[in-house]
Amino acid sequence: MKLSDVFWETEDLVSPGLSACPGCAAELSLRTVLRILGPDTILGIPPGCMAGAGAVGWNRLSGVKVPVTIPLLDNTASLLSGIRRYYLRQGRKNVKVVAFAGDGATADAGFQALSGAAERGENIIYICYDNEGYMNTGFQRSSTTSKGSNTSTTPVGQLSQGKTQHKKDMPLLMALHDAAYVATISPAYTQDFVSKVEKAAVVRNGLVYLHVFSPCPTGWHFPPEDTISIARLAVQTNFFPLWEYENGRFRQTLAVSQPKPLAELIRRLGKFHHLTEAEIADMQDWVNHKTELLTRLFAAREDLAP
Ligand SMILES: Cc1ncc(C[n+]2csc(CCOP(=O)(O)OP(=O)(O)O)c2C)c(N)n1
Numbered sequence: 001m002k003l004s005d006v007f008w009e010t011e012d013l014v015s016p017g018l019s020a021c022p023g024c025a026a027e028l029s030l031r032t033v034l035r036i037l038g039p040d041t042i043l044g045i046p047p048g049c050m051a052g053a054g055a056v057g058w059n060r061l062s063g064v065k066v067p068v069t070i071p072l073l074d075n076t077a078s079l080l081s082g083i084r085r086y087y088l089r090q091g092r093k094n095v096k097v098v099a100f101a102g103d104g105a106t107a108d109a110g111f112q113a114l115s116g117a118a119e120r121g122e123n124i125i126y127i128c129y130d131n132e133g134y135m136n137t138g139f140q141r142s143s144t145t146s147k148g149s150n151t152s153t154t155p156v157g158q159l160s161q162g163k164t165q166h167k168k169d170m171p172l173l174m175a176l177h178d179a180a181y182v183a184t185i186s187p188a189y190t191q192d193f194v195s196k197v198e199k200a201a202v203v204r205n206g207l208v209y210l211h212v213f214s215p216c217p218t219g220w221h222f223p224p225e226d227t228i229s230i231a232r233l234a235v236q237t238n239f240f241p242l243w244e245y246e247n248g249r250f251r252q253t254l255a256v257s258q259p260k261p262l263a264e265l266i267r268r269l270g271k272f273h274h275l276t277e278a279e280i281a282d283m284q285d286w287v288n289h290k291t292e293l294l295t296r297l298f299a300a301r302e303d304l305a306p
């Protein structure tokens with residue numbers, strides 16, 4: 001689908017009037033995803049910003065215009081597996097059963113359910129919007145929060161310089177589950193975004209996992225109008241590389257020929273304002289290491305078994 005068709009020829013299946021913060025990338029991604037998947041979709045949105053912001057509906061006046069349920073924080077993939085099986089039994093294989101879940105619900109609380117669903121090959125589309133923390137309850141750290149982040153559970157002060165662990169690599173973990181289709185997605189690269197969601201919509205041989213980089217102006221402390229440029233910078237610094245995995249193979253979908261220094265991204269986010277040059281250099285080393293690992297996986301694709 002061409003970009004112009006996505007935004008002019010499809011219905012916005014999310015009403016106006018959600019209470020997400022201005023500049024929220026998660027809301028933008030939810031709207032875009034639903035435009036592509038269309039009305040034959042059932043959503044599961046676990047507790048978190050997108051459920052709390054009213055995507056599940058306020059007074060029958062606002063919310064998403066497709067059926068939506070709120071699973072628990074920790075059972076989204078199991079609940080949706082059951083719903084998908086029901087539709088398959090009814091012979092309605094084109095009904096898309098989709099999770100739209102925060103990183104806490106995905107990488108921490110709901111990881112066991114998601115891992116099990118991927119291993120069983122449940123035919124659901126699981127989308128994680130990664131705003132790097134439990135944002136709806138006051139910016140607590142999650143396992144996908146970046147190292148050094150100032151959060152309410154890793155506060156910066158005399159005894160602490162923010163989170164001490166690096167970010168858990170959820171998309172890579174899901175690829176290593178050999179899920180049917182895995183992709184990283186950025187709201188700043190919309191054509192790439194659209195192609196991947198379109199691909200996800202027709203997968204029938206197992207679980208789809210899409211990991212969306214989701215800048216959060218409120219929790220990361222940057223101006224709301226900067227959301228897309230922050231998302232773009234994350235790709236251009238190789239902090240959030242764009243790739244996909246299917247049939248046992250990794251493929252880079254956007255090559256960054258001259259990556260920008262990670263410091264350019266870090267200096268724009270208030271949650272990192274306390275970081276020293278040495279700490280930024282440590283994060284740059286981590287990004288370089290990750291880039292090298294992925295480069296090897298992209299190169300090895302011809303050698304991997306289908
Ligand atoms: C088992 C459990 N623990 C805690 C909560 C309280 N709670 C509701 S929303 C939320 C934050 C979820 O974070 P995340 O999944 O990252 O989504 P975000 O808020 O960032 O959109 C928490 C902790 C809960 N609903 N269930």
Ligand code: SF4
Pocket residue numbers: 019020021022023024025026027049053131135136215216217218219
């Ligand atoms: S706290 Fe962040 S993720 Fe949550 S609604 Fe606001 S901008 Fe979006």
